[in-house]
Amino acid sequence: MEIKSTDSDSFRLVYENCYSVLIRICYHVVYNMDIAEDLVQEAFERFYLKNMTFPSEDEAKYWLIKVVRNLAFNHLRRGRRETQMVEKVRLRASGGTNTRDAQVDLDENETRREVRKAVSELPENLRMVIILKEYGDLDYKAIGKILGISESNVKVRVHRARKKLEESLAGDEAYVY
Amino acid sequence: MCIDEALLSSYFDGELKEPYKSQTEEHLAHCAACRARYERLRTISEELRSDGPDEAELNRNRDVIFSRLEKKFFAEGGRKPGFWRKKVEFGLGSMITAAAGLVIVFIGGFVLFGTSPEQTSDIIPSYTIQADSQNVRFVSSDEPRGLDGYSLEEILSYLDSRGYNVDISIKGLQPVE
Structure with a gap:
């Protein structure tokens, strides 16, 4: 089935079928859920704005994975320093209420x-x-x-x-x- | 002989084709060392896969992000990619045809309409091109020179430049009394 990235039905179909694989791949590059979600969202935005037609759903999926991979590695390259600072601010802002994460850390x-x-x-x-x-x-x-x-x-x-x-x-x- | 490790890795991924696949299976059935290596591959894969958040955690914002994207792109009055963002692709053939067409039109313009001083003076009265067959004449008045027109030196250097070996002797000169 041909996929047109600006078509509402196609977009939804691709999103439904690709979101979880994209987020999983992205997470395992950046090891941070918030950043992974931002990057996956950006990948879908590019997907729409590119206004492309793919011969099949798989082709669209591969394209999205390619974009997510580039975004994730670019993010890593932009420097860990920056990331760490953002994380520090985030932790302070949340005021240590995320005990679940702390628990996970302990269990890790x-x-x-x-x-x-x-x-x-x-x-x-x-x-x-x-x-x-x-x-x-x-x-x-x-x-x-x-x-x-x-x-x-x-x-x-x-x-x-x-x-x-x-x-x-x-x-x-x-x-x- | 035991199985090559790269082969075992492919077998583990289910990417090995027959007959290697069944040969590998056969070998694994009776070789404990290779079985241990295979188990090791599986352990690594399991360790990797067990790392990271579970599916529910990974998909925590799946719907939120989708509605964000939907609102941005597909909602009433949402922005469609503009004309300039549209990806336009041409094949090499059509590009060559178009280029050839342009050249023909360009040259054809000159062939059919040419340029005349009258036209130019219509457009730019103050700047009429005077160069025409009527008012252009050759100013060079070089008549072809005979051999007498050249000095001996010029003749010698010309012959020398053409690779002739010239020997000059002077005969019949009477000493001046």
Whole structure:
């Protein structure tokens, strides 16, 4: 089905089907719900304003993922310093009422923190591939289309990313070859 | 021989094609070491996937953001992308045709209507082009020079420039008494 980004029905359809995958991917790049939501909203705004026609729903989805990925990485590049300042203000403004988050922080076990550290430390090209694979539930072909690389390149990158993750997560968990 | 790690990673993602897929399955059935590696891949994937907020948390503002976008773009009186934002695309063929058309029209203009001093004086009376076949004459009066018109030096340097090796001897001169 052809998707016209300014058509109300098409827009709704794409939004309904893509929102959760976009927010999940975006969250795992920026690790912040508020920022992820802002960026996803911006991606949909661009989607509308571009006034484009896509041959299929999947094509529209890939386009949106591409935009969200760029927005998220640009956000990271703009500097952590800025983000941290915003966070500080936010925390002060909320006056420590978000006890749920604090609880989550407490519950956040060692593994989880290690996982984030390991993923964040991956070079950008490997990181995006593994995020799209694990959080976007996309196959190699789709990932290749989104990143503009070949399917076999995706295969290699996924493997390399896993290898690196394995190395940095090896820590206490012993495994045998 | 055990399975290549990249192959195992592809198998894990369900991207391995036959016959490699069933060969891998067969191998995994009796090789404990490879099974352990496969389990390791699964653990990493599970660790990654278990990180981050759950679906409900991820979609907390899904409807809010949609209504925000809807209000902005589709509500009564909402702004449609203007004419200038519309993406206009041309194929190479049509662009070449258009360019050729422009050239023909441009040249055709001169061929059909030409330029005459009368027209110019109609448009800009104070600036009439005088250059016409009637009032332009050649001022150069170079008659073709005979060999006598050149000095010996000029002839020699010309011959030298053409690569001739010139030998000059003077005969028949009577000493001056």
